[in-house]
Amino acid sequence: MNPEKRIIFIEPTAPPETRKLRVAAYIRVSTDSTDQLNSFTAQANYYTALIAGKAHWELADLYADESVTGTSAEKRPEFQRMLEDCRKGRIDKILTKSVSRFARNAKECLETVRELKARGISVHFEEQNIDSAKVTGELLTSIFAGIAQTESESISANTRWGFQTRMKTGTYIPSFLPLGYRREGGRIVLDPESAPIVRRIFAEYLSGASSVEIAAALTEDGIPSRFGHTVWQPTTVRSILSNEKYTGNSLWQKTYRTETLPFEKRRNRGERPQFYAENTHPPIISAEAFQAVRQRMAQYQRTQQPSADHPLRKKLICGNCGAVFRRKDNRGIISWSCIGHDNKDRVSCEITPVAEAEIHAAFLRLYHKLRWHGETILGELIAALLSISERQARQNEDIVTLNRRISDLKDQSRMLAEMNASGLIGSDLFISQSNLVTTQLGKAKAEKRKLLTGCRDDTVNKTESLLELMDSLPTFLPCFDGEIFTDLVEHIAVRSNTELRFHLINGLELTERIERTERR
Secondary structure, eight states, X not given: OOOOOOOOOXXXXXXXXXXXXXXXXXXXXXXSHHHHHHHHHHHHHHHHHHHHTSTTEEEEEEEEEEGXXXXXXXXXXXXXXXXXXXXXXXXXXXXXXXXXHHOSSHHHHHHHHHHHHHTTOEEEETTTTEETTTOSSSHHHHHHHHHHHHHHHHHHHHHHHHHHHHHHHTOOOOSSOOTTEEEETTEEEEOTTTHHHHHHHHHHHHTTOOHHHHHHHHHHTTOOOTTSOSOOOHHHHHHHHXXXXXXXXXXXXXXXXXXXXXXXXXXXXXXXXXXXXXSSSOOSSOHHHHHHHHHHXXXXXXXXXXOTTOTTTTTEEETTTOOBEEEEEETTEEEEEEHHHHHSOTTTOOOOOEEHHHHHHHHHHHHHHHHHHHHHHHHHHHHHHHHHHHHHHTTOHHHHHHHHHHHHHHHHHHHHHHHHHTTSSOHHHHHHHHHHHHHHHHHHHHHHHHHHHHTOOHHHHHHHHHHHHHHHSOSOOXXXXXXXXXXXXXXXXXXXXXXXXXXXXXXXXXXXXXXXXXXX
């Protein structure tokens, strides 16, 4: 027989230690620098005291974004930092004033709450008294997020109404003024520094210079553009030459934004009214000069003939054998043919001639995608490149030192908040020291940004220049424009008879399908 087993129960000598809940607060503050400091201080005091008053809570961090960036989470750096800290397991609970402070559209709100709930992190919306940890479903959150979205759309509608009212009365002033003008006391006035540049462009064009020659001369002379760049593009020159505002008159609402989130910018093809107002501001050139420029530009388009300097020459590269394409005219039908296909065994290169009209059409489709969605496409590319540069820059000793400095200052800020909440220091000392730490933190971040800018890849600069260039181009391109094509495209890889790969000047590659045109 086996002896009977004896079990001895040992009582615990101390109760298990319960870890405090790490609570963060998300704030959106005013964009005005003075109000922002006051608002942040007040809200920081409130949330610090609230969290310190809970015995089982501890402050994880405070996150504050400017209210102007509230329509999209991607444009809120502190919101993104908070989510990253959540993913790193540094936060258990988030406090925020309301759904409208946390998100401005239902999709964004629900996606964020779902992700956080999956990680065991709850969000408490104080104004609506909703805690995602206590809600069985996300119906209420969806309702309140929908209300926030409706409020955002209502604000946008009121803004549009205000713009259109001012357009009807002729008192509208655009947010961005063209080169040669500036805003002064609610009026559009001539800018004495840049207005002569506009006069020079019109005078040189009417004297026979081309937009390419004018751009080259402005670049050589170091003349700054509207955005401060000293490298001019021919398309920027042509944009200035075709802008009616230089005659002192204004055509408003050439474009419009959709009425629901996410807002999209679209060319006005009759969906919205337009407003033409005369004498809205001082002219830089006469109406006669502007008309003469338009006539010369139209004449150039009519008389432009194919030549050895055709914009597609040496731009088309065979994606199969690597040979260039040459232009052919077969009884009035223009096409581009791979030299490798023509000169070698055609079995080794199966890409047959591509109609020029099909190449033009593919470029136009690409152009309009970039013109209307380029800000998103190129913006995401810039963000990705900057992220890579930042990862590489982390090995920079100066940046590592600044990161430690920034971390120390944040620790000081949290310590000050906790000491103030505990009554260890007075409000006057807390505010003065908090302001000092905030100033030092701002300087450290600015120095870090400066160093990171120095580490940026040249592709970022090229992409930013491409964004500026796209902003100066026509909103609608009715037909192929060789100069615009040359400004945007480095070369085209003809991958097959159904696909073109456009290599842009910043290194970005975009594919367009070849849509067959009817043969005569």
